[in-house]
Amino acid sequence: MVNETREIVKEFVYCLIRGGKMPPILYYLPPSPPCRAIMMLAKMLDMEFDMKVVNILEGEQLKPDFVELNPQHCLPTVDDDGLVLWESRAILAYLVSAYAKDDKLYPKDIRVRALVDQRLQFDLGTLYARMGDYFFGTMFMGAPLDETKKAKLLEALRWFEAMFKKREFTASDHFTIADLSLTVTISQMEAFGIDLGPYPKIRAWFKKCKEELEPYGYEEINQSGADALKGMLESKMQNK
Template identity: 40%
Template structure:
């Protein structure tokens, strides 16, 4: 069951956002109850003065944990597991294991998510045509992930870590845009099946369905 106490941990979010869904999945894995504060990006609520006091960068997700504020989804995920994790299972303290997790988190931020954003989201927002070279670049990044999952059930070890939750939010977004993993990427396909049992899977799926409705 979710932990209920006097702590006020607020998450400003939009369900369709992959980074927001990553934070929600980590919170679910921690059994941490969040006070959810929806932000309608289409209505430009991220520019409202009240929200800008929370995050001057006008982006979601943003976390307010009592009087502490934090933005950037991956930083939020790490903060939550370090503060509220009862064990280090999601973010092991072993230097090699943690180093590998960090490597994957930075790979997601700087490569996989970035290339997905460039190929799918920017053309939608700007009304421009998709660039086949960017699709090749995205396929290259997906190939890196496929190789990383060779002979593994999870990304880093025999058990779930925040690397899986963060990367799953991105990969499920790519899949929602119509990218077919099944024919060429068997390791990712198997991992996606495994992740159906992950904490927060249902919340992630709800956000994916909302995302699909935007791009119809």
């Protein structure tokens, strides 16, 4: 009862701060890599969400009210006063644009922003996608690991390594949302057992990003989620 009262008071105060608007709603599942990126960004922006867990392992994303909200029924999904967004990288860009005090995480300089956007798309369409192709069939359904898919994943890592020729971060001389999204992907790969030894530039960048994110829940949000998915993968592999 006390905790519920505190939450009500917190939401009321937040509502007053935002001029009467309620905090955005985040539909999420804690171990999900894209959800972890959104949760860490919220801490970086010092913003509150109304957090609603949707357990995809129990099919809760297929409930009619959620499908009505998001026909693609994927996570994370954000509802900010009627603006409904899914795809975590689009959500990252929106939240920084809407709530950040400055543009450091998503620079307005069109050339820098173009690089941030490209790196986000590389993560979505190539690096994270190839990680999922290799591991997720095993993690969710117990399918055998396909070594041809591992080769494609390692190819993507070589491409990523090559992106650090001119800078220490992925798109700028400082940390941006591209680094946030890619850090989550790389951390999940490492948890799954991918050896980062052959990629010294990625390892140096990854160390910097972990230090950047340490005050914003890296261990309790990101690493714990990566370890949870690692446990799911190992369980499926042991039961094969």
